[in-house]
Amino acid sequence: MLIHTALAGEEEPADADGKILVIDYPDFWPFFSRDSDGNMVGFFYEIVSEGLSRIGVKSYWKSFPWGRCQAQVRSGEAHAMVTVPTPERLQYANTHEHPFYIKxxxxxxxxxxxxxxxxxxxxxxxxxxxxxxxxxxxxxxxxxxxxxxxxxxxxxxxxxxxxxxxxxxxxxxxxxxxxxxxxxxxxxxxxxxxxxxxxxxxxxxMSFHLLISKQYAISKRLSEFDAVILQMKRDGTIDAIVERYMGMSQP
The missing domain is CATH 3.40.190.10 (Periplasmic binding protein-like II)
Structure with a gap:
């Protein structure tokens, strides 16, 4: 499993070839958070990072209050966020067909x-x-x-x-x-x-998806990400990730 682990204080990487996705997230255990060493953890983080890695894209995760996450994807300051697609959000972001998790x-x-x-x-x-x-x-x-x-x-x-x-x-x-x-x-x-x-x-x-700002060409690759999500459901990857977090205390 190839997962990009963003560390607290790590410098945001340059994205010269469209293969790094900057994802804003609100600290929300067990979806996405950081452990005591500053490493990213959470089953939304692992599912999305694994899916992106299978299409050759690395992820860089930045924590903000949820309102600011949405504002920064809307303005294009951030590439993406993980949430429920709504008509308002789909005015400025693209998403994929199949949810990776239903809450x-x-x-x-x-x-x-x-x-x-x-x-x-x-x-x-x-x-x-x-x-x-x-x-x-x-x-x-x-x-x-x-x-x-x-x-x-x-x-x-x-x-x-x-x-x-x-x-x-x-x-x-x-x-x-x-x-x-x-x-x-x-x-x-x-x-x-x-x-x-x-x-x-x-x-x-609530059906959760990866949403990517329409301002970035990488949003056109969401159909590839969708195919990988279906593959991860079939091969048991998503179930295995979620199962590891159920009942786990926040590190």
């Missing part, structure tokens, strides 16, 4: 919420609105903008996902709708395991 969205709430039983019985976004619930999310969450804000449901924004759980525990919102694997990592790290509960209510999953 389930589940409702969390405070353990002593007065409407706990009603929250557990939610079946639609309309139910959230009718219960007059407020959603807590993080800045730059496109799924929330498309599905929650657009539905007229009140939303409070934290700067980072890790801050969402403290807000929820402190009753600065009623529910959060997030991916359980990443959520519990932050909940436990914050010492809130007894204050937050995960319900059995889930919504439409």
């Amino acid at each position: 389930k969205q589940t409702i969390f709430t405070s353990a002593d919420h007065p409407k706990l039983e009603q929250i557990k019985a939610i079946q639609s976004l309309e139910d959230i609105k009718n219960l007059d619930l407020t959603v807590v999310t993080y800045v730059g969450n496109g799924w929330n903008e498309q599905n929650i804000v657009a539905h007229g449901i009140r939303t409070y924004h934290a700067p980072y996902l890790k801050n969402v759980w403290r807000m929820l525990a402190n009753k600065r919102g009623d529910i959060a709708i997030e991916w359980p694997v990443a959520a519990w990592s932050f909940i436990e790290e914050s010492g809130l395991s007894k204050d937050i509960v995960q319900t059995d209510v889930s919504f439409a999953p």
